[in-house]
Amino acid sequence: MRLKNLKTNNYIDDKKLIVQSRTENLSVVRDYIHDAALKAGINPEKVGDIILAVDEACTNIIKHAYKSIPDGKIEIQVLNNYKKFTIVITDYGSSFEPKKVPAPDLQKYYQQHRVGGLGMYLMKNLMDEVDYISVPGKYNRVSLSKNLNTVS
Amino acid sequence: MAEFSTAVKYRGDVNVIYLNGFLDAHTAPQLENEFSKLIEENKYSIVVNFKDLNYISSAGLGVFMAFIEKIRENKGDIKLTSMNDKVFNIFDLLGFPLLYEIFKSEEEAVKKFNEIKKLENE
Numbered sequence: 001m002r003l004k005n006l007k008t009n010n011y012i013d014d015k016k017l018i019v020q021s022r023t024e025n026l027s028v029v030r031d032y033i034h035d036a037a038l039k040a041g042i043n044p045e046k047v048g049d050i051i052l053a054v055d056e057a058c059t060n061i062i063k064h065a066y067k068s069i070p071d072g073k074i075e076i077q078v079l080n081n082y083k084k085f086t087i088v089i090t091d092y093g094s095s096f097e098p099k100k101v102p103a104p105d106l107q108k109y110y111q112q113h114r115v116g117g118l119g120m121y122l123m124k125n126l127m128d129e130v131d132y133i134s135v136p137g138k139y140n141r142v143s144l145s146k147n148l149n150t151v152s
Numbered sequence: 153m154a155e156f157s158t159a160v161k162y163r164g165d166v167n168v169i170y171l172n173g174f175l176d177a178h179t180a181p182q183l184e185n186e187f188s189k190l191i192e193e194n195k196y197s198i199v200v201n202f203k204d205l206n207y208i209s210s211a212g213l214g215v216f217m218a219f220i221e222k223i224r225e226n227k228g229d230i231k232l233t234s235m236n237d238k239v240f241n242i243f244d245l246l247g248f249p250l251l252y253e254i255f256k257s258e259e260e261a262v263k264k265f266n267e268i269k270k271l272e273n274e
Contacts, residue, residue: 023176023177023178024178026176026177026178026209027174027176027178030174030207048207048238052207052209052242055176055209056209056210059176059177059209059210059211062177063177104246104247106246106247106248106250106251109217110217110220110221110251111221118210118213118214118246119209119210121246122209122210122242122245122246125245
């Protein structure tokens with residue numbers, strides 16, 4: 001699997017996927033993570049959790065880091081060291097402070113007719129580790145990990 | 153490209169929206185349109201059937217939050233039915249069962265609306 005799709009400016013190989021910051025690419029990301037997780041020997045029952053966590057991370061990048069500008073770059077790397085399955089997602093958009101994202105409050109959302117922070121809440125609940133690095137003006141990187149002993 | 157489609161069926165005064173495929177940040181606007189159309193037509197008794205929905209992300213869940221208050225202000229409701237376990241688990245993880253009635257079957261959800269209507273008419 002090594003091909004470069006010039007038409008959509010996406011890049012894909014065994015270790016890395018690069019897509020532009022458009023919501024239509026979320027399904028491309030999900031398919032890639034699906035295949036990578038199965039290949040790493042993750043229990044098919046648990047693959048869905050990882051796919052959703054990565055979707056939420058990319059959705060946040062598209063909406064917040066790139067503010068829906070469609071030609072930002074999202075790089076997705078898959079690392080597998082036989083103990084942990086890790087997805088590292090890098091963007092070059094606006095930085096943010098993950099600690100400032102409040103925990104979800106459904107009653108408040110009900111009154112405000114909108115939701116926020118659900119994606120991050122899901123990521124933390126679905127994965128064993130979630131780490132953020134933000135270098136303002138340079139890049140943001142989120143790492144999502146699952147311990148393989150619990151999901152293989 | 154994520155496949156997603158909706159269909160609407162009218163069962164008396166109750167409107168059933170059927171979801172099919174993948175509901176994410178890309179496809180959520182399609183569902184928003186369905187709700188907007190029903191609200192424009194003053195149709196506030198809405199059942200959403202999840203039988204053929206394979207996937208939902210928080211962007212999809214957000215759609216239900218966007219319309220629920222307006223619908224309840226108009227004596228209506230959004231009732232949810234026929235979710236597979238995977239989709240239900242995401243709703244559950246976020247505490248949505250506290251805000252929405254979730255039924256096993258479409259029949260039960262429609263029946264609940266009809267019972268309320270009957271009580272109001274008595």
